[in-house]
Amino acid sequence: MSLITLRNLGLTIGTPLFSNLTFSIEKGDRIGLVASNGRGKSSLLSLIAGAQEPTTGEITTARGLRMALVAQNPPDALHPLSLYDTVLSALDPETAEMESWRVDIVLDDLSVPPELWHTPLAQLSxxxxxxxxxxxxxxxxxxxxLLDEPTNHLDLSRIGFLQNWIATIARGVPMLIVSHDRAFLDEVTTRTLFLRSEASEEFPLPYTEARAALDEKDHAAARRFENEVAKANQLRRQAAKLKNIGINSGSDLLLKKNKQLKERADSIVQAARPAHQEAGSGQIRLANSGAHAKALISFEPTEICIPDGPMLYTLPQSWISPGDRVVILGANGTGKTQLLTQxxxxxxxxxxxxxxxxxAVPGISDQALSQLSAYKTPFDAVxxxxxxxxxxxxxxxAAAGIAFGMQDKPIPALSGGQRSRLAMLLLRLQAPNLYILDEPTNHLDIDGQEALEHELLAHDTTALLVSHDRTFVRTIGTRFWQVVRxxxxxxxxxxPFFAEQLGAS
Structure with missing residues (x-):
């Protein structure tokens, strides 16, 4: 039995985000919702939750169904409330008064430390x-x-806890999950919906398997389209020959046959559907200017400390050579960023x-993209x-996904994804041969992550980086340094580090 059914759903905000979307959510479903930034994922969750009206189509729900949407960011009205009161305010006043114990149970189930319960939401990470x-x-x-980017801002231990919570405590509740974390989607989903402006595709598979199936389907569609166009072109060539023969011979029959062949060719082209071309949210391209040094960075035995504070760990004599992509591994608070800072x-x-x-020509990007603060607008930056x-x-x-109308706007007006793409564009224009990157996939959609991976691999770049993105680390890293005792x-x-962190409670 379907709990939620979407029929021919469409949403247009300036341009069509998606159309003719038909699918259902049933008991036991774990659906991953995947699309580029700005393609309507959050809007679709909002439509299903009843907070927004579709342009076309309809949504029906089972009688008495209770839905809960977990948005990406808390509304301003919740900021002054304590964490405890934020949760309590989700209950109606009578239930909140009589059954406030439900909040205690939920916070305990989610392993929220009691010392945080009465901290104002605005002061929390x-x-x-x-x-x-x-x-x-x-x-x-x-x-x-309905979960909108549930792993944003979570370290690996909390992502592991969330994966376990979904598999145990919340196992009986169907979910529709928007996420750019490919490893997380592979762990928790059983179905994947690729949201497209037309002809969205759905597969009963987790993300990586579904993506392979989608690529195969798109390639098959591309081959069919090429074959149909080739067939139409052949008919047009035959029609042109018949026309010449008909004119020279004065044969009305051949001229009529020419017209029929042309009409048939036109009908084939009109019926053929081009393969889907994803209008991504902007290219990411990098450059590597090369280096002749045997080691771009040399470390003597070094102490990594909190500024004016205690030592975090020691670094032995080490080198980073051209082509090395060194990933620093460690739990939150162990001082990974401090090494990059030094x-x-x-x-x-x-x-x-x-x-x-x-x-060495360094190209630097930190978690907060603070390097962008030196510029007023994207145009000024470039x-x-x-x-x-x-x-x-x-x-x-424009190629980086920043439309002309946004190029002279203040940089804080850009979305997180646009700021990340701008940061990568500036790096390329500076032509570095040593990338120092702190959480570079933050705010990038899956297309952006894959584009960044491709560029780092294609140019055999040298990099020192920190990332919580397991797929990115597995794809990019050639060497791994871990903070251990x-x-x-x-x-x-x-x-082993991933397994340890994901298993941490």
Whole structure:
């Protein structure tokens, strides 16, 4: 029995986001919803939750069905409330007064430390705000959960906890999940819906298997279209020959046959459907200017410390050579970013124990994309770091997914994905040969993540990076350094670390 059914659903906001979407959510479903940034994923969740009206089509739900939407960010009205009161406010006043104990149970189920229960939501980290919103949804005892980027701001241990929570405590509740975390989707989903402006595709498979099936279907469609066009072109060539013969011979029959062949060719082309071309949210391209040094970064035995604080761990004598892509592994708070900070400092001034080769051209991007704060607008940023000219700058920004109308807007007005793509564009224009990247996939959709991976691999780049994205680390990393008991040691694989963190409660 279907709990929620969508029939011929469509939504247009300026341009059509999706149309003729028909699918259902049934008991036991774990559906991953996948699309590029700005293609309507969050809007679809909002439509299903009843907070927005579709342009076309209809949504029907089972009688008495309770749905809960876990949005990406808490509304401003919740910011002054404590975490506990944020969850309690999801209940109606009478239930809240008589059954406030439900909040205690939910917070305990989600392993929220008691010392955070009465902290104002605005003072919590992004990760704990996500947990608070999930608790707020769960306390209402929903029949269906709609989750919008549930792993955003979560470290690996909390992602592991969420995966386990979905598989155990919440196992009986169907879910529709928007996420750019490919490894998470593979772990928790059983169906995948690829949302498209036309002809969305759905497969009864988790993300990676579904993506392979989608690619195969798209390639088959492309081959069919090419064959149909080739057939039509052949008919047109035959029609042209008959026309010449008919004119020269004065045969009305051949001229009539020419017309029929042309009409048949036209009908074939009109009936043929081009293969889907995903209008991605912007290209990501990088460059690697090369280096002749045997080691771009050399480390003498080094202590990594909190500024004016205690030592976090020691780093032995080490090197990063051209082509190395070194991933730093460690739990939150172990000081991964502090190592990047010291390396960045060494690129700008002499460092007592870290030496950066004179031929190194660093390209730096931190978690907050703070490098963008030096510029007023995207156009200002591109023209400041390069001399490509105004027209080329406009074209490059458009290719990165920043439309002309946004190019002269303040950079804070950009979406998270647009800021990430702008940061990658600036790196390419600076032509570095050493990338220092802290959580570079934050805010990038799956297309953006894959494009970044492709560029890093295609140019055999050198990089020192930190990332919680398991798929990205597995794809990109060639060497792995892990913080283990106040020492940074090289390990053969990230998998034991992933397993340890995902299993942490």
């Amino acid at each position: 992004g990760g704990w705000q996500r947990v608070a919103l999930l608790a707020r949804a769960w306390v209402s005892e929903p029949d269906v959960l 390396v960045i400092a060494a690129t700008r001034a002499e460092h007592p124990t870290i030496r950066v080769a004179p031929s 023209t400041s770091v390069s001399d490509i000219g105004d027209q080329k700058a406009i074209a490059e920004l 106040k020492r940074l040691v090289e390990v053969d694989s990230p998998e």
